Amino acid sequence: LQRMKPVTVVSSGAGDTGSDRPGDKVPTRFPQVVLFLLERKMGASRRAFLSQLGRKKGFQVEEVFSERVTHVICENNCSDEVRTWLHSQVGGRTSAQPLDISWFTESMRAGRPVEILDRHKVQEQQIDEAEVVAFSVPSYACLRRTTLDNHNPVLTDALSLLAENAELSDEDGRGVAFRRAAAVLKALPEPVTGVTQLRGLPCLGGHSLRVIRDILENGASSEVEFTKQSERFKALKVLTDIFGVGAKTAERWIRDGIHSLHQLQESGQTLNRAQQAGLEHYDDLKQPVTKAEADAIGEIVEEAVVSVLPGAQITLIGGFRRGKLTGHDVDFLITHPEEVLSLQGFLLYQKTTRNSYLEAKDGPARPASNMDRFERCFSIFKLADAEKRGTKQTENTPEDTCRLAAHSRWRAVRVDLVVSPISQFAFALLGWTGSKLFERELRRWAGHEKAMSLSSHALYDNKQGRYLKATSEEEIFTYLGLEYIPPSERNA
Ligand code: UTP
Ligand code: MN
Numbered sequence: 001l002q003r004m005k006p007v008t009v010v011s012s013g014a015g016d017t018g019s020d021r022p023g024d025k026v027p028t029r030f031p032q033v034v035l036f037l038l039e040r041k042m043g044a045s046r047r048a049f050l051s052q053l054g055r056k057k058g059f060q061v062e063e064v065f066s067e068r069v070t071h072v073i074c075e076n077n078c079s080d081e082v083r084t085w086l087h088s089q090v091g092g093r094t095s096a097q098p099l100d101i102s103w104f105t106e107s108m109r110a111g112r113p114v115e116i117l118d119r120h121k122v123q124e125q126q127i128d129e130a131e132v133v134a135f136s137v138p139s140y141a142c143l144r145r146t147t148l149d150n151h152n153p154v155l156t157d158a159l160s161l162l163a164e165n166a167e168l169s170d171e172d173g174r175g176v177a178f179r180r181a182a183a184v185l186k187a188l189p190e191p192v193t194g195v196t197q198l199r200g201l202p203c204l205g206g207h208s209l210r211v212i213r214d215i216l217e218n219g220a221s222s223e224v225e226f227t228k229q230s231e232r233f234k235a236l237k238v239l240t241d242i243f244g245v246g247a248k249t250a251e252r253w254i255r256d257g258i259h260s261l262h263q264l265q266e267s268g269q270t271l272n273r274a275q276q277a278g279l280e281h282y283d284d285l286k287q288p289v290t291k292a293e294a295d296a297i298g299e300i301v302e303e304a305v306v307s308v309l310p311g312a313q314i315t316l317i318g319g320f321r322r323g324k325l326t327g328h329d330v331d332f333l334i335t336h337p338e339e340v341l342s343l344q345g346f347l348l349y350q351k352t353t354r355n356s357y358l359e360a361k362d363g364p365a366r367p368a369s370n371m372d373r374f375e376r377c378f379s380i381f382k383l384a385d386a387e388k389r390g391t392k393q394t395e396n397t398p399e400d401t402c403r404l405a406a407h408s409r410w411r412a413v414r415v416d417l418v419v420s421p422i423s424q425f426a427f428a429l430l431g432w433t434g435s436k437l438f439e440r441e442l443r444r445w446a447g448h449e450k451a452m453s454l455s456s457h458a459l460y461d462n463k464q465g466r467y468l469k470a471t472s473e474e475e476i477f478t479y480l481g482l483e484y485i486p487p488s489e490r491n492a
Helices: 044-056 079-088 101-110 126-131 153-168 172-186 206-218 222-229 231-240 247-255 261-267 273-280 282-286 291-308 398-407 422-433 436-450 473-479
Strands: 034-037 060-062 071-074 097-100 313-317 330-336 347-354 374-384 410-421 452-454 459-461
Touching: 034 044, 044 060, 044 101, 071 079, 071 101, 079 097, 097 101, 153 172, 153 206, 153 222, 153 231, 153 247, 172 206, 172 436, 206 222, 222 231, 231 247, 261 273, 273 282, 273 374, 282 410, 291 313, 291 330, 291 374, 291 410, 313 422, 330 422, 410 422, 422 473, 436 452, 459 473
Parallel strands: 034 060, 034 071, 071 097, 330 410
Antiparallel strands: 313 330, 347 374, 374 410, 452 459
């Protein structure tokens, strides 16, 4: 910009279309300076306001881009973007200079076009920031489609570990916050490369952002590394990995100086039946369950159920229904027109809980039979080796073969059996497919946005004061005003 002497010229023509009122003309003081404000990113209303301000200060501010324009004012645009835009205008016949909004505001303050310094030029360096995909994600996980194709596993593993640590430390609020943050990253279509990309994303609190920044900038988060190494976290993990041991019990044992399985065995602590079984089958239960094993158990369960209960339906639920290839257990939903289920001979351990919901007076279903009172059975299942059970299993890896040879004959697998009367089937199916966060978010959506209460038994409309019947998951999504999300996209 050449130093310019203010000249008073009464502006006319296209240049003053933005003038407030006819006759309210401010004389143009800088005839060699013709400004144009780029609306992209700045927004129409801010552009209109700034244009007005410029004219009041005696600048020529054009409404429409033309060859006359000498300065293009941009906000948050990168130079490439502006260059491309300029090229698309007036056939590229322009020598207008792209300038950052800071030049404009400083000039307004000075009441004259200030000298153009480097910092006023549209920064090349902004390319990084502006070119990155600005992600946009709805805040409820049940509004998002989250497949198993996670593009940010390092970040989500770190946040999940902090979530787990919080949950094991009786800090559920913090646990949920980390789970939500991890779930948002799982829904992103690409790997995150810089924190600037995360601007405007929901559920990312200061703490989660700090962890993400550490990993992006230093390759690791000191908090995550510290937690992983901490004796307390390691002990909590080992102990709660025992079937039947929750955070409270583990905490008590740790206070008694028990940090390992060996110390637990030596300690003479009384273990309940579940914990005894859990300890006995510890190594087996730590091994992930494969889809092939899940299918084999499914066949046995189905055969057993159908033999005593013709017409019963068995559905694979939990992670396997969402398309996971391995799991920590196998979950089945059994729905039945009538009663009695016997899997005697297959269950190494089992505990059933009642369907307390049926006791509710105004519930959607009366207990049709004794079977309805049995809602859930946590069990440890005795699964024969593939050769023994004679199923056509896919080939074992050398590692599997080695393990099977050493172990031989059978392995223990955690199996959860959920039973629901047919009237609650759709709710049970939706409620037990997961993921846990997806379920939590569905209930939060129902309660906060729809004044409804959703459980794995029913959907209650608080405004209408009645239960809403459904025979499919799709119907439940419709009641909730949600687009249907298939199980494979519920991996939040
Ligand atoms: P799981 O804990 O088995 O999770 O619970 P998962 O998604 O199948 O994962 P892995 O592969 O086994 O590790 C299955 C679903 O059952 C419901 C949740 O919706 C969960 O996603 N569930 C589980 C409950 O509602 N309550 C419980 O106490 C446990
Ligand atoms: Mn499961």
